[in-house]
Amino acid sequence: MANRRTGKIARLPKEMRDVVNLMLRDGATSAAIINALEKAKLNGATAADGLPIEIPNEQNITNWKDGGYQDWLEEQQRLDDMKFKREMALEIVRQNEGSKIHEAALQLASSQLYEVISEFDLASLKDLLQEKPENFADLVNSLAKLSKGALDIEKFKEHVAESKRRIEAVIKEGRTDGGFSDATIEKIERELKLL
Numbered sequence: 506m507a508n509r510r511t512g513k514i515a516r517l518p519k520e521m522r523d524v525v526n527l528m529l530r531d532g533a534t535s536a537a538i539i540n541a542l543e544k545a546k547l548n549g550a551t552a553a554d555g556l557p558i559e560i561p562n563e564q565n566i567t568n569w570k571d572g573g574y575q576d577w578l579e580e581q582q583r584l585d586d587m588k589f590k591r592e593m594a595l596e597i598v599r600q601n602e603g604s605k606i607h608e609a610a611l612q613l614a615s616s617q618l619y620e621v622i623s624e625f626d627l628a629s630l631k632d633l634l635q636e637k638p639e640n641f642a643d644l645v646n647s648l649a650k651l652s653k654g655a656l657d658i659e660k661f662k663e664h665v666a667e668s669k670r671r672i673e674a675v676i677k678e679g680r681t682d683g684g685f686s687d688a689t690i691e692k693i694e695r696e697l698k699l700l
Contacts, residue, residue: 510576513561514569521545521558526577529570535563590616615651 675692
């Protein structure tokens with residue numbers, strides 16, 4: 506992850522940085538952005554660090570557009586991706602009446618772990634291992650648990666499918682004009698208990 510930015514726009518309060526980023530996204534000119542920031546300052550906006558707010562100039566905005574704004578766009582994309590993944594996990598649960606909630610949770614955990622790994626700076630791996638080697642072990646352990654969880658889910662699905670096949674076979678064999686015999690009902694109950 507990049508170091509914290511220190512330019513004029515980076516030092517603005519978040520609300521004012523958001524104005525800059527949103528206006529850049531909407532294609533506003535530097536002059537329009539400066540005008541909006543001056544109005545925000547006149548309306549009582551204050552810097553979080555207690556220092557006076559400095560309104561950026563056009564060059565500051567150009568520099569921000571190539572740097573801090575790009576960081577902001579990437580962050581917005583990550584947030585949108587995570588929101589989409591959460592919504593998909595919830596949709597899986599909703600469509601399957603909760604029967605796949607464990608799968609949705611596993612997928613969500615996997616996507617969040619992927620986010621952590623995708624932002625991991627390989628250049629800092631050596632420093633991380635020297636400072637806190639247990640962090641790496643925790644990450645590997647989390648990956649192993651996710652893999653085991655996925656395998657357990659697949660085994661459970663296979664078990665359910667096999668039990669369903671056996672129940673359907675018992676039903677097909679045991680059906681008579683008068684319904685099911687006691688023996689057939691007992692076999693079905695036994696199969697259902699295995700689930």
